Amino acid sequence: MNHMTALLLQVADPQMPPTQGMFVLFGLIKAGVAFGVYMLCVAYTTLLERWLAAWIQDRIGPNRAGPKGLLQPIADGIKNFMKEEALPGGANKVLFILAPAIAFVPAMLTWAVIPFASPLPVPGVGLIDMAVADLPVGFLFILAISSLGVYGITIAGWSSNNKYALLGGLRASAQMISYEIAMGMSTVCVLLLVGNVNLSAVIAQQQGQGWNVLLLTLAFFIFAISSLAETNRVPFDLPESESELVAGYHAEYSSMRYSMFPLAEYANIITASGLMVTLFFGGWDIPFTQWDNTPPWTVLKTALTLGAYFVKVFFFVFSFIWIRWTVPRFRYDQLMALGWKVLLPMVLVYITAVASLLLALDAGGVAHTSYAFRGAFLGMNVGFVVLVFWVLDRGRIVSPAYSRIERARIAHLREGAGRSDFAARKGA
Secondary structure (H helix, E strand, C coil), rough: CCHHHHHHHHHCCCCCCCCCHHHHHHHHHHHHHHHHHHHHHHHHHHHHHHHHHHHHCCCCCCCCHHHHHHHHHHHHHHHHHHCCCCCCCCCHHHHHHHHHHHHHHHCCCHHHHCCCCCEEEEEECCCCCCCCCCCCCHHHHHHHHHHHHHHHHHHHHHHHHCCHHHHHHHHHHHHHHHHHHHHHHHHHHHHHHHHCCCHHHHHHHHHHCCCCHHHHHHHHHHHHHHHHCCCCCCCHHHHHHHHCCCCHHCCCCCCHHHHHHHHHHHHHHEEEEEEHHHHCCCCCCCCCCCCCCCCCCCHHHHHHHHHHHHHHHHHHHHHHHHHHHHCCCHHHHHHHHHHHHHHHHHHHHHHHHHHHHHHHHHHCCCCCCCCHHHHHHHHHHHHHHHHHHHHHCCCCCCCCHHHCCHHHHHHHHHHHHHHHHHHHHCCC
């Protein structure tokens, strides 16, 4: 009787939560649709990178497979499936085969808990959350699952029975652990401000207080830099630096097994972009309007918020690719110095400042949605940003080789080089 009453109420009012059976059914539907769209986005992100690389380098790019090259990812997939798979002698067969999947699956699972639109009212069913699984501990789930990706790369290098691949795997594990600490701790600032580990609560907090990129600017900067390192993208692609390690951890892979590693990289780019949007840029919130944040929920609101979310994600995916084709690679000592000597101390100081300011404002009875609260955090961030980016000059943080020499010695060497050039030109 109660079940029948709930069904009748949902037919009359789709703003109510769904029944348990409908919740499970639509959960499976959301998982299938999200998986298909996610895989399609990953495949076409490879084409987007090739287009943008061609644009940056003033060349044409892919234009043969299909109209304007739109079928290039499909052609690449068919080609990789048809290639011969090689298994190196002395390799650990089980781990060698499992490693690509271990690298790819965590990025895909992480996406499952990210809300990507406002709730969708379905007549006769109820209000459906636009996340595959809107877990109450979604943020902790992301931190736990995303840390597993390093195992795939490390196992790939170790199981290949190749010294270059092993060095690439060791580099990857050291790099990802180093920057994972800074990335995880930068999100502590968000948790302090929100007071909840549910990602829907993070979005709701930004709808009331303003986007966290304004309130926690330095945390966003640290998170963005760490995300570049976590995805092994330039300037942090030391695990697969072809000038030193042949091809890095996947040197012995071929065919579709090899393709799983670049696909995992692009999947991590999309997931990292989605996380940055959710934690710091309001998630699916449409800026400069409150219409999309309050009930009654409609299909139009769901469609528009979904569009706003994907526009924001696309911007960060574009930024990842833009940096890839613009910035040169770090040396390995620079990479480790940035992670341990700069980002980690910086985020510890920032967490202390955020917690102290939050405690002081709460003790003073300042409401979290008030202009005084926002102004205090905005002022603190302006001070930190000016201080950090004034200190972050060349030769102090990511030091070049000559920065270990005293400045007077550098000036003397340059003066001597200038006199030598002048004498050479005069003699000629």
